[in-house]
Amino acid sequence: MSDAVYPTLRGRTWPITREPHFATVTHTAASGREFRFTNQTIPKYNFTLKYNYLRQDQKRQDLDVLEGFFLDRYGALDTFLFAYPVSMPGDEALWNTQIGTGDGTRTTFDLVRRRAGRLERLYNFIEGEYTFAPLMWHPWNPAQAMWTAGNAPMWVNGREWQRAQWSIANGQVTFNTPPAALEPVVLTTKVYWRARFAEDYVSLDHFCKEFHDAQEVKLVATMGPYL
Structure with a gap:
């Protein structure tokens, strides 16, 4: 592989x-009923x-x-x-896609995207092509201004997770420390089959x-x- x-x-x-x-697998009984x-x-x-x-x-x-x-x-x-x-709704790369919300204790989150009206777990990643650090624009929070009153970047409310702070396995990400309560967990990645x-x-x-x-x-x- x-x-x-x-x-x-x-x-x-x-x-x-x-x-x-x-x-x-279909089994048909003598009566015609299928199992x-x-x-x-x-x-x-x-x-x-x-x-x-x-x-x-x-x-x-x-x-x-x-x-x-x-x-x-x-x-x-x-x-x-x-x-x-080709870029197509549901099959494009994920960009700041929210996959969960922290509660202060939970450390493991499913790696998912929404396609064909259902949640689909992601397993195939290339090191260096994915991140959990929020990027500049937040599609899941479009009302937030570009700059805060103190001229800090708009991602200050989301943690910039470093690579050593998480691991992925079996379609899930596990953080070394739990995201804070109400902290959005976002994923940016190219999606591979x-x-x-x-x-x-x-x-x-x-x-x-x-x-x-x-x-x-x-x-x-x-x-x-x-x-």
């Missing part, structure tokens, strides 16, 4: 197809990406980047991190001297910690 990040390439085009799916249970509570997604062109010349090596990334994963063997390739290639092959078409395309790059992904 690697933390290599799926590459961003200019030739990607529309549509982006995603298919959420579960694993439901169902699920083998998974976190859905898996099938993603299909299209690349109308992959440029390969002295200026850009898009083909080498995509094909090399596939070869380095040994096809479907190794997993990697995949960020949804845990993904793998769906097949052990990828089709690359050479349609012009310096250009290839890939009409179907299929991924299997989950917001969970593993596949």
